[in-house]
Amino acid sequence: MKKISKAAVIGGGTMGNGIAHIFSMHGITIHLVERNRELADKALETITGNLDRMVGKEKIDATRKEETLDRIVTFTDTAKAVGEVDLVVEAVPENFDLKRELFSEIDKAAPGEAILASNTSSISITRLAATTSRADKFIGMHFFNPVPVMKLVEVVKGLQTSDETVAVIEKTAQRLDKNAVVVSDYPGFVSNRVLMPMINEAIYCVYEGVAEPEEVDQVMKLGMAHPMGPLRLADFIGLDVCLDILNVLHDGFKDPKYRPCPLLVKMVDAGRLGDKTGEGFYSYD
Incomplete structure (x- = not known):
């Protein structure tokens, strides 16, 4: 089974920086994408602050904090960020047209075997997948806020999502110390x-x-x-x-x-x- 070693997270807001944080903390190199340098720096500052709180509560030590930060690289160019990754997780606002345009760009730039995932909380995974050339490798990976704390990942299987893709994402969620619940693609999913x-x-x-x-x-x-x-x-x-x-x-x-x-x-x-x-x-x- 494919193992995710490098992933891109598109969007450094509340959900995106949390997703980048949890992936990196569990050993996965992260390319974190924001639309400008100021927002990218702000996302990294937020992750640093959250890691500092974890150190203060003795949930992790200072060495693990630094290792986590070392695995995060920020980008403002989406195509460059996704060029050599195993997984792309989109975490931009809930707007279909915005996501469609973004996934069109990602689909062209990411490796053919890369899995594309959306953190959407309600938009159809099947509809988003149809805007790409890899509907079988497209899936919903719906995290909950605050991402480092909440244990659930709602894994949403689109009409054409392959069983192999579901299995890889379930395994990845477990690696992040999350509980993966697989659901079918209907408006709003279950949550x-x-x-x-x-x-x-x-x-x-x-x-x-x-x-x-x-x-x-x-x-x-x-x-x-x-x-x-x-x-x-x-x-x-x-x-x-x-x-x-x-x-x-x-x-x-x-x-x-x-x-x-x-x-x-x-x-x-x-x-x-x-x-x-x-x-x-x-x-x-």
Whole structure:
């Protein structure tokens, strides 16, 4: 079975830098791609800070931190970054056209045997794979935030994804000390098909005046043993991301039960996106 020794991660944001961190920490050389040098440096700073916290908590030692950083090389040229890798993991925003253009470039520049993976949380793997010449080597590798902490990787098999590709990605996830769960390619997969309607319904409770955000979250935390209430979780994920995923579910299934709550749409329009903007259902310093 193919063993991944070198991988490229496209996108150095919250998910991308976390994916690069965890791959490198487990011995895989990483080419981390951002669109400019400033963003690439920022991604590396974030990884360094996260590794420093791990050293402080005695989860790793200083030597492993330095070895991890030594295995990460930053790029601003996607074609150069993917030219000699075994795996490419895309972690850019949830926009089909953006991902399609990116994978068209990657498909031309990456080695023929390289596996292409998307960290998309809802967009069809089959549809993305069809934009490349290697649908059998295309797969979903959906990590969860924060990547170094969360154990799950949702492995999404597209219509033409080969069993060999699935096996390689399952093995790679296990090497990263993750639990791989293989699912079929339907809108939202399993995680967001279940999670987003719950978040949406919690928003409807606020919209309809049933309860305030704090009360909704308290009910779910104390009554359902959820570690975080759905509205606090929505802020953490990003309300714009929640809206994007609900729109994918609504468009994909044509079922009104996935229609985004008008309050969510209004908050995104107002730029109140949660943690990243300092204000969502809660306010943050």
